[in-house]
Each structure stands twice: as structure tokens, then as C-alpha cells.
Amino acid sequence: MNCEEVKEKVNIRTVLESFSLFPVKENRKTALYFALDREEKIPSFSVDFVKNKAFDFGTGKSYDVISIVQQMNRCSVSDALKYLEKFDFSVQNHIRIEDTVQVKNYQIIKVNEIKHPALIQYLKSRKVCEQKDLVKQIEYMLNGKKYFGIGFFNNSGGVEIRSKYSKICLGKKDVTLIKNDLNTSNEIVVFEGFFDYLTFKNLESAESSISDCLILNSTAMLFRVEESLKEYDRISLFLDNDPNGNATRETIQKKYKNVEDCSLVYKDFIDLNEWFCMNTTENKF
Template sequence: MNCEQIKQSVSIRVVLESYGLFPVKENKRTAFYFALDREEKTASLSVDFIKNTAFDFGTGKSYDIISIVQTKNKCDVSTALEYLSKFDFSNSTNDNIEASEELEYTILKIVDICHPALLDYLKSRKVLGCKDLVKEIHYRIKGRYYFGLAFHNNSGGIEVRNKYSKICLGPKDISLIKSTNEHNSELAVFEGFFDYLSYRTIEKEISSSDIDYLVLNSTSMLFHAEEIIREYKKISLFLDNDISGKITGEKILQINKNVENCSLFYQDYKDLNSWLIR
């Protein structure tokens, strides 16, 4: 993989998060961050999540993910590439995949899952027993027809997954799933819905507990969940065992001190689903 390919293989958002940098102001495509190389009161670093680049209005410098690492680590390109190699290139794809709300799309139908390819996909991830927690969606983008698993978020957006793609139709947001008990004191937090399905699969094999579930759908959506996290007496974290998961866990601990890091249970695996399909 050459430098140009690497520049588009890891989300700039995830790279910035690895340094504890989060948006000060954000919209669908862009966000403002504080500068990489100085302290400032007004955020001047404009980040374009679609192009995976940044521009500092204070200095006039442009950045990609390699030059961001060079600036923060004060290193050469080779060392920056070594730092970026710690990220999961297969899953940390560019935020283009999560920006489909800016595309023209048409939802054709949403039904109970019956397509053999989707059933096989759920089976391969060992969560077929929880197929009732997701739906089957058929949609069209730029005249092309697609289908996948559908998982709704709190803003009416739909997280869509299949074996080959990962997108969000409509606004990106968290998904809060409340149990039948209205007064639960525990909240289980997941990054993506496959980890949520994995937990529910495991939960069926033991005793079902009265807890609520929060799927971030992206660690960048944590700011949408802060008030929710404050409401619970106990937070159980099932985050990924990577840099972004660690940073997100630390930020949640700042919001609510009653946190249990359950990722230690699958510490030798990337995430809960990877442990389940081991």
C-alpha cells in the first residue's frame, strides 16, 4: 500500500482522536478543531471528513493523515507510517462511507430479514439468533440498487451493513435501546451494532439482565450520548481494543465514574464480535 492509498485508508477523525483531539464545532461534512501545533482560544483547523484532509486557517497549512502524525509526533514520513500501521485499515475506512446523507438515495423497502446473503452474513458473524433486532433494507444510490442489514439510530438515520460495505443513510447518530424495565440503572455501551448483536447473542445463553443498550455507531458520536451516560448508576463498556476505543473509554469515565471496562474480557481480540467468531 503506497502513501496515497494510506491517506484514504484511515479516517482523519480517528487519527485526530488518537491524539485526544475532538471537534469543537461540527456539521455533516466538516468540523473545526483546535490547531495541531499551538494553543488557541478559537478553533482554526478545518477538517473535511470527505476528502480526509485538514486546513489550518491560522497558518495556511494543509494536512493529510500522514502530515498530521508528522506534526504531532515531530517525525519523518517513515515513522509516521509506522504509527498509522497501528490502525485497522480494513475497518477504519474514510468517512466517505458514513456521509451518504449528502447523496441522493431512495429507500425501496425495509422488511424482516429473509435474503439468503444477509442470513449467511449474520451466520458468519455468529449473530443469526438476533436477526429480529435488525432489518433488511433495499435502496438505490445514483441509480444503482443495493441491499443490506438496517439498524436505526435516534435521528431516523439507518446504519447499513453487508459483507462489502458500511454506510449510513440519513443523519448519523447514536442508537439507544431501552428494555421493558423503565428504571434500569445499568447501560451497556458498544461502538457498532454487530458488537451489540454479539452481546445479545451471549446474553441469550446466560441470564437476560435488565439493562439498557447504547450503540454509538461511531466513536465520534459520543457527544450525542453524554447526557444519557450521566443518567445511569453503572456503565459497562464493550468498546474496541484499539486507540479510538481506549480514548472513548477515557472520555466516558470523565462523564460517569461508575464504569466497568468489559473489553478486558476479550482483550486479545479487536472487539466483542471478533471474540465471538474466534
């Protein structure tokens, strides 16, 4: 690919994740990260996922995927293009990232049941408050300040933190595989984020409740479970309807047999949770 094709086709979020850079605050279209080239307490690196570009408010510098790699690797454009070859989703739909912590200088203070009114309200806004026992209230210190959020643990002991104002991971990024001892049919249901998993738990039928569940916590984590997925006779996908989700879905469909794409249920929405929040029906899968 040439420079323009790389800037258009390679997803900026995935490139940032390859350097273990993740949002401090995020919404559907944009996110704030800590700066690439300096330590800071207030995030100033703004990423536009729609335009696939970023802007550093601290320096006034604009970035695309190529210049991000140049900044992080201190390399030329040609070397950046070589680095980005592995992100060409037409060839390879997933990446490998190093096992490093996502957020530095953090400390988990308390792990409790969800009790804080703000967190309960956030779960209600996402219409998954019925599943609050599947997540935890996490109090933590980050860069000298105290925060709290909804926590969901992964297989490496890292914690996905979500609240109205933040979307980060404390510790090592990994998938969350939830095994069901009653899974006699050898089926697995795959989600991109844990809010979709919580939504599924709201909707699941008695038949689907025996399946194992895999929450990727990031499409970049697919490589961790490539071998494990071979063990299943049936794979049901509830991935996002966006470039990352589409690419990951295509990879799984090409590599494994008996794969069902369940995103058709919410084809006009980004993900299962957004669809559920916009609909009041109580249909069961």
C-alpha cells in the same frame, strides 16, 4: 502539537467523519471512500487506518489528516492545525460533527425482515443470525444503482447499512438508544457498533437483559449522549480495542462514576464480535 504529532495522533477516520465522510467498503485495516474533490460512482479514495494515511487512485495524490483538512476547508496548514486541535485525544477524546446526511442521493426502497440468502449467510459468518429480528433487510438506491444490506436504525431515523461489501449510513448519523422498561437497576451497556450489540444479545444473562443498551454507531457520536449517561448508576463498556475505542473509553471513565470496562473479556481481539467468532464457548455475561 506540531505537524508530525498531529499526523501520528489524530485518527484519520475521525477526521473524515467530521466532514460526514464514511466508508463505502471497509475491512479491518483499510476502507474505500468516495473522492474528496469530485463526484464519482465508484469509490477511489483508499484509506489505510493502520498507517493513518490515504491515497486517491483517481489523482495519484497521497493524504494525511492535515492535507485532508486542507482539501475540505480550502485552508493553509496552520488553519488545518487549528481545526485539528479538537481531535487531540490527550485533551479531548471525542468530537462534535454537524448534523448532515452521510450519503447523498440515496433512496430507501424497501424495509423487510432478513430473508436474502446472502444477508443470512453474512449474519451467520458473524455468528449473530439468532438475532436477525433485531435488524432489517434494506433495499436502497445509491447514485443510480440498487443495493441491499443489513440495516440498523438510529435515533434520528438514519440507517447503518452492513453487508460483506459495504459499511455506510443512509441519512443522519446518530446513536441508537434501546430502553428497557424493566431496567430497575438503572444500568446501561455501551457498544461501538451494532454487531457487538447483537453479539451481546447472544451472550447476555437474564440479569443483564434488563439493562438499557446504547450503540454509538461511531465514537464521534459520544457527545450526543454525554448528558444522558449521567442518569445511570452503572455503565458497562464494550468498546473496540483500538485508538478510537481506547480514547472513548478513557473519556467515559474520567467523566462518569461506576464505569466497568468489559473489553478485558476480549483483550486480544478488536471487538466483542471478533472474539465471539473466534471462540465457541457459550459463557454468559
